[in-house]
Amino acid sequence: MGCTMGKSLVIGSILLAMCACAADAPLDEDEIRLTLWTQDYWVGVTGHELDGVPLDDPRRAQYTVKDWYNKVVRDFKARYPDRKIHIDIETLDWTSGFQKIDIAVASGRPPDVLISTSGIALKYARFGLLEAFDDDLSEEDIRDFGSFYGFSEYEGKHYFLPFIGGNRYMVANLEIFRERDAVHLLPSEGDRLWTYDQFLAAARSTTFDRDGDGEVDVYGFAMPFQRNSPQQDQMPFFWGHGARQFNDSGDSLVINSEMGVRALQFMVDLEHVHGVVPTGSAGLRNNDVTDLWNAGRLAMRQAHHGTRRAHERALETGVIEEGVIELYPMMYPSMPGIDPGAFVVADSPCVFRQEDEEKRELSIALAKFLTNTRHEREAAYAMSTLPTRYSALDVWADDPFQQYVLRVARYGTKDAIQGYGIPLVNMTLSAFQAAMSRQATPRKALDDLARRGNRFIRRDIERRLRAGAE
Known part of the structure; x- marks a missing residue:
């Protein structure tokens, strides 16, 4: 009971800080503003636009690490023509990025959606800071994620959606x-x-x-x-x-x-x-x-x-x-x-706790949109990674080497992604x-x-x- 009360105090403290921070930001009253932070990214949309292009070729300046995410955000916003949605995208590296995430959470300014390692999501789930996806996924989605979905479980609920498998x-x-x-x-x-x-x-x-x-x-x-x-x-x-x-x-x-x-x-x-x-x-x-x-x-x-x-x-x-x-x-x-x-890991989007129901709805929807079959295929092809949906496995259908790599992912253990690792x-x-x-x-x-x-x-x-x- 003491642990539960302590966890509730952690949640309440951070949510109050989040509300205070939101109150300071001047926004169009009709605009819904979301933040998306990601530690997984690649240059260009396909990740292959620069294959064979020399490092000093000026064509490289045409592409950035946000190209694919910008495309996805445009497509996502197009699904809500009657809503004014603004999504800020920020890419984080794999060294200082973890510290930045921790500082943002501690100060009550976490992103709405974070794409990071499975272990990071489970760490924040432990302290009750994330939204669970259980009530927002269909049985078809759960079956499609297969064993990867089990990695997102903490105390009977699931706190991230598998995205980029490795x-x-x-x-x-x-x-x-x-x-x-x-x-x-x-x-x-x-x-x-x-x-x-x-x-x-x-x-x-x-x-x-x-x-x-x-x-x-x-x-x-x-x-x-x-x-x-x-x-x-x-x-x-x-x-x-x-x-x-x-x-x-x-x-x-x-x-x-x-x-x-x-x-x-x-x-x-x-x-x-x-x-x-x-x-x-x-x-x-x-x-x-x-x-x-x-x-x-x-x-x-x-x-x-x-x-x-x-x-x-x-x-x-x-x-x-x-x-x-x-x-x-x-x-x-x-x-x-x-x-x-x-x-075996699935870098995945998680959603931080939301007081505003509309922001919660859109944050969950964005995480689901990022991890649909089409986007799983695109990310796997761009980064030479593993799709975490059965319906996206065909991206490597003609590649026996990657088919083997996919097959042995079944030997993954949750011990590999515990938050304190x-x-x-x-x-x-x-x-x-x-x-x-x-x-x-x-x-x-x-x-x-x-x-x-x-x-x-x-x-x-x-x-x-x-x-x-x-």
Whole structure:
């Protein structure tokens, strides 16, 4: 009951501030003004207008990152010819953008509609600051969103509409596996699932001295531990061991379970026992991994929904030479009897609580319009991402590679998008780095992470509740 009262105070405080801010803005009394903030955007309408256009070509000045959103807003407003609607569009980056959103919410000036990560929406849903979509969606829409819709659930209600899907998986360089006569070690049936023992056998076979100087030139696998997202890079190895980062409600770290310790020990052993990842992996950045990969010195790495497109561009620009890399997608390994887990996210519009019923109606309608089948297809094509509606999957109907990427999205876990995952990124990476560099055992590293992380979560929840009470 105390938590419910505290949550109500948070909502009331912020809504009062929102009303006060709205009162300060001089508006046409007949005009309905909405704000749309987004962290997902691309240049041009299709995202491909500048394909093949040199960086110094003046034609680039004709296109902006708001072109597609401006088109959608025009189409949306045309649906309401009798209403005077103004929609402000603002694009946010993926670094300072999160801070700007938090500041706007804390000061009572959130946007009406926000397109950000699933975890961000769930964080604000926890404090009762978002509108639920349950009463505004048809059963047909819910079925069309499929499993992605389940990601938006918090305490029985759904707080965002899946829009731009993305996921992680593994990819092998078939050229190296052919060089080592080891293609048979890769998974090939169905969803290309395999065990940790099979993964390790493949990594051992493709870690070798290519030029005969006594030094390892090619590694079987590598992943970054610096300035990266642990949910995207390290956590799949935890999920494959049956471990989780958070409890089901997302407000407590449980990563220091026995299964979690075994998972981190496996990663440590990849370097210090098996020698199949580069020495000093704790200091690897994504660029380091990419450099090894592009040079044909890495047999396996993690990939994402845009990997194939990035590979094609690297070939076009000469970053990768012909014949060095052939992509082969596959799933993360897992323990026998345990389903693999993957980072799957749906960057999605959510709607902040509205006191004005007309603004609520239009904000919900805008979120639904943004995520209709046509717009899902357009966004997926522009960004080489995954549609989050079954009815939009045909955008990749003629692309076997992307069809596979779509298929393995079924292994996504809600653990990947819990709201406190982002605030705890640096703390989590520090724990992993300590274990990888043998400054701490996996047990100590994860126990320390759980202790510090849970203290942060408790204090953050208490701070937000106190802010609502003042």
